[in-house]
Amino acid sequence: MTVKNTLIQALTSAPMNRLMGGLRNQCLPIFMLHRMQDKPLGVYGHQPDTLRAALSYVRQNNFKPISIRTLVDHLSQGTPLPEKAVAFTMDDGFYDQAEIAVPIFQEFQVPVTIFIATGLPDNEWWSWDYKLEYLIMSRMQSAQQVHIGDQTWHLDNADRDTRRRCMRSMRNYIKGQDGTGYDAFVEDISHQLGCDLPPLPPPAYRAISWSQARALESQGVEFGPHSHRHNILQAQSLADAEREIRHSWSRLKAELKHPLPVFCYPTGRSGVDFGPREMAIAQHIGLKAAMSADAGYIDLGADAHNNLFALRRFAFPDKLSDFRQYCSWLEWFKERRYAF
Numbered sequence: 001m002t003v004k005n006t007l008i009q010a011l012t013s014a015p016m017n018r019l020m021g022g023l024r025n026q027c028l029p030i031f032m033l034h035r036m037q038d039k040p041l042g043v044y045g046h047q048p049d050t051l052r053a054a055l056s057y058v059r060q061n062n063f064k065p066i067s068i069r070t071l072v073d074h075l076s077q078g079t080p081l082p083e084k085a086v087a088f089t090m091d092d093g094f095y096d097q098a099e100i101a102v103p104i105f106q107e108f109q110v111p112v113t114i115f116i117a118t119g120l121p122d123n124e125w126w127s128w129d130y131k132l133e134y135l136i137m138s139r140m141q142s143a144q145q146v147h148i149g150d151q152t153w154h155l156d157n158a159d160r161d162t163r164r165r166c167m168r169s170m171r172n173y174i175k176g177q178d179g180t181g182y183d184a185f186v187e188d189i190s191h192q193l194g195c196d197l198p199p200l201p202p203p204a205y206r207a208i209s210w211s212q213a214r215a216l217e218s219q220g221v222e223f224g225p226h227s228h229r230h231n232i233l234q235a236q237s238l239a240d241a242e243r244e245i246r247h248s249w250s251r252l253k254a255e256l257k258h259p260l261p262v263f264c265y266p267t268g269r270s271g272v273d274f275g276p277r278e279m280a281i282a283q284h285i286g287l288k289a290a291m292s293a294d295a296g297y298i299d300l301g302a303d304a305h306n307n308l309f310a311l312r313r314f315a316f317p318d319k320l321s322d323f324r325q326y327c328s329w330l331e332w333f334k335e336r337r338y339a340f
């Protein structure tokens with residue numbers, strides 16, 4: 001264990017948490033998960049054991065997991081919240097979230113909200129960023145090159161981290177281009193690599209089905225809209241951005257009994273992937289709040305000032321020490337730039 005981890009363990013221990021409890025009750029962390037690791041299908045993501053350890057920490061240290069619905073009711077109507085509250089969300093709506101993560105949340109009786117890109121269970125598409133991941137992580141040979149615009153990428157070896165770095169670099173380049181052309185870039189890359197993209201997702205990218213979502217809803221899992229095609233909304237025309245938000249909410253209302261009226265912006269960086277226009281659309285169509293992917297706490301103090309349509313979340317960390325830190329008062333303390 002490193003010196004830093006030892007220090008965090010001491011500072012986030014039960015006696016220190018009791019001592020600093022007053023501070024911690026002025027903030028609440030929402031955790032954002034994506035995919036779960038599923039080695040047989042080559043899906044890399046959160047390790048089930050890490051999630052289990054984190055939820056065990058939550059229970060053993062008397063944190064109070066609440067749903068996003070409870071949180072939004074509190075923020076908009078002032079309904080009470082328990083002390084030491086935490087919340088969990090998962091984005092996109094892939095099978096592993098329903099089949100691997102949800103049973104772990106249920107094991108610890110921790111509520112979870114899944115934000116679904118509704119085109120996935122509708123089997124209409126799979127998004128350009130996951131197609132890119134599939135092409136680079138599973139199909140690109142080490143000796144191949146890819147040209148996009150004025151840039152060239154090549155893999156020096158088949159090492160997984162190298163591939164992932166290469167894929168992220170391409171994705172960032174494409175994100176910086178005109179938002180209407182993402183799929184064309186990915187089509188072009190598939191031609192350069194000489195492999196056809198399947199029109200529907202291969203097994204590793206299978207979506208939660210609507211019947212699965214209905215069964216989980218009846219067990220208390222909540223579902224919210226995450227756009228239909230998972231495009232970066234701020235790069236779309238006004239009409240397309242509005243259609244994405246409206247349509248995903250309509251599809252959830254058509255398929256489920258009590259969908260959560262809280263939107264989650266695809267890729268979620270405030271001012272980059274969404275902005276005031278998207279926040280206004282979500283509010284205009286009757287949604288109650290929206291989630292960003294920017295890191296930070298929800299403010300609960302007397303002078304709390306949250307933007308209800310850009311609620312911040314922490315990416316669920318790989319290391320338990322980081323999770324403990326976010327759960328406790330430590331990050332909040334650092335965020336406020338107290339002497340530390």
Ligand SMILES: [Zn+2]
Nearest residue numbers: 091092266267
């Ligand atoms: Zn997403």
